[in-house]
Amino acid sequence: MAIDVALRLAQEADLDLVEVAPEAKPPVAKIMDYGKFKYEAAQKLKEARRNQANTILKEVRFRLKIDVHDYETKKKRAIGFLNDGDKVKAMILFRGREQSRPEQGVRLLQKFAEEVSEFGTIESSPTIDGRNMVMIIGPLKSKSEAKAEQNAKRDANKRGDKKEAKSGESVLAVEDDKANAVQVVEAEVVAEKPKAAPKTTAAKAAAPKKSTKSVSDELDD
Numbered sequence: 001m002a003i004d005v006a007l008r009l010a011q012e013a014d015l016d017l018v019e020v021a022p023e024a025k026p027p028v029a030k031i032m033d034y035g036k037f038k039y040e041a042a043q044k045l046k047e048a049r050r051n052q053a054n055t056i057l058k059e060v061r062f063r064l065k066i067d068v069h070d071y072e073t074k075k076k077r078a079i080g081f082l083n084d085g086d087k088v089k090a091m092i093l094f095r096g097r098e099q100s101r102p103e104q105g106v107r108l109l110q111k112f113a114e115e116v117s118e119f120g121t122i123e124s125s126p127t128i129d130g131r132n133m134v135m136i137i138g139p140l141k142s143k144s145e146a147k148a149e150q151n152a153k154r155d156a157n158k159r160g161d162k163k164e165a166k167s168g169e170s171v172l173a174v175e176d177d178k179a180n181a182v183q184v185v186e187a188e189v190v191a192e193k194p195k196a197a198p199k200t201t202a203a204k205a206a207a208p209k210k211s212t213k214s215v216s217d218e219l220d221d
Contacts, residue, residue, distance in 0.1 A: 006031065057136075059089045062112075064098045064105060075115060082119040082139040085146030092133040105133040113137060 010017040010031045018037070021028035058081040060074050078088045090112055092105040109126045116137060124136035139146070 003029075056086045057089055058086045059091060062090065062092045062108065064092055064094060064101070064108065066108075075112065078112075078137070079116055079119050082116060082137065083146065084150075085139050085141055085143035087123070087139065088116075088120065088137045090135045090137060091129075094131050094133070099131060102128060102133060109133065109135045 016034040123138040
């Protein structure tokens with residue numbers, strides 16, 4: 001198509017003639033809304049940057065004689081790291097004679113790996129690193145997938161909050177209408193109620209004042 005014809009068609013449609021492939025032979029142009037095209041491209045780039053993230057190696061440390069509560073706390077933290085798409089470095093710190101019992105460290109790390117197997121898999125088996133024993137567990141989902149899920153949940157929560165706010169406003173409006181209706185009814189009842197005749201009251205004789213005593217007076221009596 002000739003350039004002048006393409007320009008005329010773009011003008012008639014109130015659109016822009018944009019060269020999308022200048023290196024092609026012949027060059028390729030497209031009739032479009034260039035402002036909308038730029039906006040959509042910027043939104044896609046923004047979404048890609050938001051989902052793009054690098055996997056981080058998080059560390060969880062154990063003692064060989066760790067108690068149940070501390071173990072569960074560290075396991076819960078490790079599960080959170082794996083759900084976020086990060087790797088977990090599980091490390092056992094040996095003290096004194098504990099270094100002569102590495103098999104206990106292996107059993108502890110294997111138990112840990114089994115209990116988080118729903119969220120990650122072993123990438124590096126337990127190995128001795130100086131006075132420590134180390135094992136690496138990788139997440140089952142990538143960092144970008146975890147990010148996308150978090151963004152989807154956040155957007156869903158925002159939509160839910162908006163719906164709750166709207167429903168709350170409608171409930172308040174209904175309650176206000178009911179309150180206004182009750183006030184109108186009460187006003188009508190008061191208007192229809194006949195006025196009562198004024199009451200004549202005789203002056204009451206002033207009662208004699210009672211004598212009051214303090215605690216110290218009673219003690220003196």
